[in-house]
Amino acid sequence: MSDVFADRVVIGSEDRLAEMFGGSLGKDGIKFSAGNPNADLFPTAQIKVALNDAIDKYGSQIFEYQTVSGFTQLRSRLAQWAAKTAKIKAAANNILITQGGQQALDLIGKLLLDAGDKIVVEAPTYVGALSAFDQYDPCYYDVAMDDDGLNLEELETVLQNHSDIKLLYTVPDFHNPTGVTMSLTKRKKLVELAEKYDFFILEDTPYRDLRYKGEKLPAIKSFDKHGHVLFVSSFSKILMPGLRIGWVAADEEVIAHLRTLKTSSDLETSGIMLAALNQYLENSDLDRHISSMLPTYRKRLDVMLDVLDNTMPTDVHYTRPEGGFFIWLTLPKVVNAQTLLREICIPKDKISFVPGKVFYAHRDHENGMRLNFSGVNEAQIKVGITRLAMSIREAIAATEVGAVL
Ligand SMILES: Cc1ncc(COP(=O)(O)O)c(C=O)c1O
Known part of the structure; x- marks a missing residue:
């Protein structure tokens, strides 16, 4: 069998x-x-109201097939949120809405990794990312975590010894599983390394806004001038995982390819959920x-x-x-x-x-x-x-x- x-x-x-x-x-x-x-x-009560409001507003339209990109209004809101909370410059066209952050990881793996392609991950790293990337049979290099994030000297040694590293996956804010946050200096330096050695950084940030102490840091993506950083976020931890809504912010070319891959995977994220979230963000103060x-x-x-x-x-x-x-x-x-x-x-x-x-x-x-x-x-x-x-x-x-x- x-x-x-x-x-x-x-x-x-x-x-x-x-x-x-x-x-x-x-x-x-x-x-x-x-x-x-x-x-x-x-915020169960508020989501209930938002869902009802969205049905009143859009009627049967939200029960139809939508487009793979998802609500333009919601994508504009996400672009504004990225600018406000992570200092990322993005417009609606730079955003793709996904079925949770997990689908974004899978689609990015599908976009970049052929069997044997080289990827750097943190050691340890988020198990769900490994499980998504495993499906594309990459060649993993792992780099140790320090108290201020990825060990960049070790990373540079890997980059010097192995050409063609395509992708580096990092969870820079309150890392899963260690809780560690990458320092500002390392964020800037990591983008310099991506430019020098020409690889993509997948910056995965579902915990970013859940800071209990200390100063908030700009996203790695905010230092990205040449499109090396693919920023992934999610509403699972800041609202509720059952919405299954995540998103990617990246250059338009990357977003266009991800859109094609998402279409063949699931056609689109549920229009009902997107309308409810969009309405929740209109009715309520997410901050x-x-x-x-x-x-x-x-x-x-x-x-x-x-x-x-x-x-x-x-x-x-x-x-x-x-x-x-x-x-x-x-x-x-x-x-x-x-x-x-x-x-x-x-x-x-x-x-x-x-x-x-x-x-x-x-x-x-x-x-x-x-x-x-x-x-x-x-x-x-x-x-x-x-x-x-x-x-x-x-x-x-x-x-x-x-x-x-
Ligand atoms: C680092 C990290 N990335 C992505 C995810 C996926 O979350 P979701 O698909 O619910 O957005 C999780 C969930 O625990 C996570 O910890």
Whole structure:
């Protein structure tokens, strides 16, 4: 049976996304593994009004097929939003609306990557991007993450040693999975490198507006003079993932090709959802909505850092993000995070996290873990992280007496 499937099914058979979750926790379990926004913060009532208003305004037209580009008015709004929040110069023609940011990653992979083409990713990086790119069978080079983002010296060595790198994928703001943010200096330098070595940068920014501390930084795209940067964003984390609306800002030529690829993939994003979002943005103040969510997330982040500070052994290291949804924890090398999850944390502690391996292009790191703080309340964070710290201490002690964990 398996020989009837296309080669890419074999390539993708180790499904990275399916690997993320080690088992079932039961209803009292505490999930640090999800990447979800807090559903209590969704503007459900306002979206309901916007949907009704849009139906009143456009009638059956919004239930028809639309164009692949999506509502021009919405694309103009997105261009203005990009200018205001990320200092990007764009017009409606530079925007393509996609089925979530995930479709944008897939379409960009489809646009640029033939089998064996060279792509640089962060180590670790967003697992969903790897799973999208895997389908095009690229050759991955990974570059380490520092506390201020991608290690650019290591990147330049890769660029010097391997010609024809086509694409670099980065999540510069509150990175998934580490929570790290790329510094201003590195943003500028990265664009210089893209110009010098002639590659595209895919700047993926779904967490960009969820900053709880520190100063907002301009997007990498804002330094782009020659069309090297493809900027991707999404409404999943700032409004609700169920809308399935993301977007790309890029040069018109790139947008035209992406449009063709999107047409053959799904014809268009749901006109009903686009009309509802457009109307929501007309009726409501998106900035105010985002600001109203920040204190809840800030508190959860602070509580998690506080409990980590008070419970973790000194040879466990973790990031201190200023926004987003995730903290990255690095265990001593002798401890395997996946084994810890499967053998202790899920069955005994009733907690889950994502073991770090899936976030590496070559699955060659075993001692990292991603902790989500946006989808768990303060009481769950206190109980869950305390249990995690105890189990990590036990695992470290067990490896000292020769057990394999
Ligand atoms: C870095 C990153 N990019 C893209 C996505 C895709 O999100 P969506 O398709 O919901 O916009 C996610 C979702 O978690 C993400 O974390």
